[in-house]
Amino acid sequence: MTRYPGQRFDLAHLDTAGLLDDWELRPERRGDGYVLHGVDERGLQRETGCVQGLDTDEGWAWAWGSGLVRLGTPRHALPTAGVTL
Secondary structure, eight states, rough: BBBBBOOOOOOOOOGGGGEEEEEEEEEEESSSSEEEEEOOTTTTTEEEEEEHHHHHHEEEEETTTTEEEEEOSSSSSSSTTTTOO
């Protein structure tokens, strides 16, 4: 799922990208898109910038300011239900 048609993301370093576990998509505060909120490897709450690309099957997301993020277990069973980036 991408925010804009034709967007491509460099996944070459996915194995070293930061992990976000117990994550969920939340509407961006200004009302323009979605951010990811979850727990990082150190157990700290973390929120990404606006999500530009997301693949829950492959376990990655790309967000402004945060770059590439590995996705752990989502907080909800259907994390992208009804979501349009």
